[in-house]
Amino acid sequence: MAVKWCVIGAGGIADRRMIPALKSDLDNQVVALMDRKVEVAKRLGKKYGVKYYTDEETMLKETECDAVYIGTPVYRHYSQAMLALKYGRHVFIEKPLGLNAKESEEILKAFKNAGKQLTVGYMMKHHNLHERAKAMVKRGDIGAVSSIRLQFSCWYPKIDGAWRQVKSLGGGGALMDLGVHCIELAEYVLGEEIKAVKGLISKKTFDYEVEDSAVLAFKTLSGALGHIDVNFNIPDDASESKLEIYGDKGYIICKGTLGQEEKGKMLYLYSPQGDYVAAQNRTAGKPKIYYGNKGNLYLKQVKKFNSIINGGAPDYSFAEKAVAVQKIVDEIYAQNGVE
Ligand SMILES: NC(=O)c1ccc[n+]([C@@H]2O[C@H](COP(=O)([O-])OP(=O)(O)OC[C@H]3O[C@@H](n4cnc5c(N)ncnc54)[C@H](O)[C@@H]3O)[C@@H](O)[C@H]2O)c1
Incomplete structure (x- = not known):
């Protein structure tokens, strides 16, 4: 059975790479998308022939899906990943995982506690x-x-x-x-x-x-x-x-x-x-x-994600790396006096 996806943030990278990658593959199905800009949501909903929303919670409530792809600006990653988790979905989130190491660690911890897959788009x-x-x-x-x-x-x-x-x-x-x-x-x-x-x-x-x-x-x-x-x-x-x-x-x-x-x-x-x-x-x-x-690098990462969620047990190794990356970035900003 194809993995059913909801997309949050249907602009830039989602439209250019990720949605086309998902649509090109029989093992994946995009069932709905959401963007905060109504014109983007509507245009892409029509382009990809899927239901569209401007509110992520409404989409998650109304739509049956296995996984959520989050392709929004970084400051929205934390709340949207947590929301998708609240609705029991596996999450594939674009890089970087969060605004900083603290946010990223909290996201990872929440997914580990819930036993849901979390992967970060370092393709x-x-x-x-x-x-x-x-x-x-x-x-x-x-x-x-x-x-x-x-x-x-x-x-x-x-x-x-x-x-x-x-x-x-x-x-x-x-x-x-x-x-x-x-x-x-x-x-x-x-x-x-x-x-x-x-x-x-x-x-x-x-x-x-x-x-x-x-x-x-x-x-x-x-x-x-x-x-x-x-x-x-x-x-x-x-x-x-x-x-x-x-x-x-x-x-x-x-x-x-x-x-x-x-x-x-x-x-x-x-x-x-x-x-x-x-x-x-x-x-x-x-x-x-x-x-x-x-x-297609984006399809390759989706195939890996699918093999994990179909395999039964989450694999957090890539998400753990994404947290380690953020720790290094935080350290460099601190060295340069940037909070
Ligand atoms: N892995 C890659 O190759 C790659 C490449 C580019 C961007 N990215 C990452 O993807 C993410 C998005 O980057 P982008 O370049 O696509 O940005 P973008 O600004 O081009 O697109 C983001 C989309 O999200 C929408 N959006 C903004 N706030 C939202 C919200 N609160 N809820 C829903 N939708 C909202 C915008 O309307 C826009 O359509 C970032 O994390 C970025 O770092 C990854």
Whole structure:
């Protein structure tokens, strides 16, 4: 039987990615959607041929469904996740889980107590090249990891009414929106936790309340060092996402793999070295190249969610990671004197 979904917040990512992913799959069925803007609710209700609402509680009361997808601005995640739980539904919530670690922990605790599934939309780990990178790191294909770097950016100028540009609505700026993906992905591909972090945030280019750029330096439990750059102030054409992992026997470099599509490529070089070469005149080996599968990352995360809810027992590992990510973000804001 197909999993029946209600959607809360039917704008941006829900309309562009999540609802089409659910609609494309026979194992899933969107039965109703809700948006606080009546024109959005009506337009998308018609577009997807489902009942639409402007009040989430009315939708949940009137609609039989197994799961709720929450794609609203971050400041609404807490109350809407708790409401869906009150009505006994499993929840798939967009990243970041809550406005801060406290909210996120409370959401997770409530779902654990109720035994309902909670998953957070960090879809980039499902990219075939990131899964491959994780497996290669685990197998020791680049030896022991020495360092990791991630870069993720876009152009996001001041827009009147944009919730991401207001601290109380989005929780923060580039760090909260883009940095969270990088932190989650770094821990995922390395298969280990970040144990220490230092970060700087800046309002360099745009005149909005939150940071338009952030840089993080971190150390993992095994002692590998990491670096993350996230920017709202680099033109889209100049933004090439990168994930680079260097080990004591080679590298894995992913280019253009961070984002909403399963695209880009990975370069893999295995080149163990014995002696120090003072002349620095070696000829570098040729990396192997792998490509993104062009699959649907959003459908992949839904399939994973479905396998958990159909399996009988919740799996909170991804949601726990999402809470850990928020703790790191909170720490960086605290280091920068931002409440
Ligand atoms: N995983 C990803 O690829 C990805 C990409 C973009 C955004 N996101 C996340 O998705 C969430 C939404 O981001 P977006 O870019 O789609 O935002 P958006 O502003 O484009 O869309 C949000 C929608 O929610 C509606 N809305 C606002 N308040 C509401 C409320 N109280 N109840 C119901 N609907 C309400 C708005 O009318 C709008 O239609 C955020 O958490 C964001 O971080 C995830």
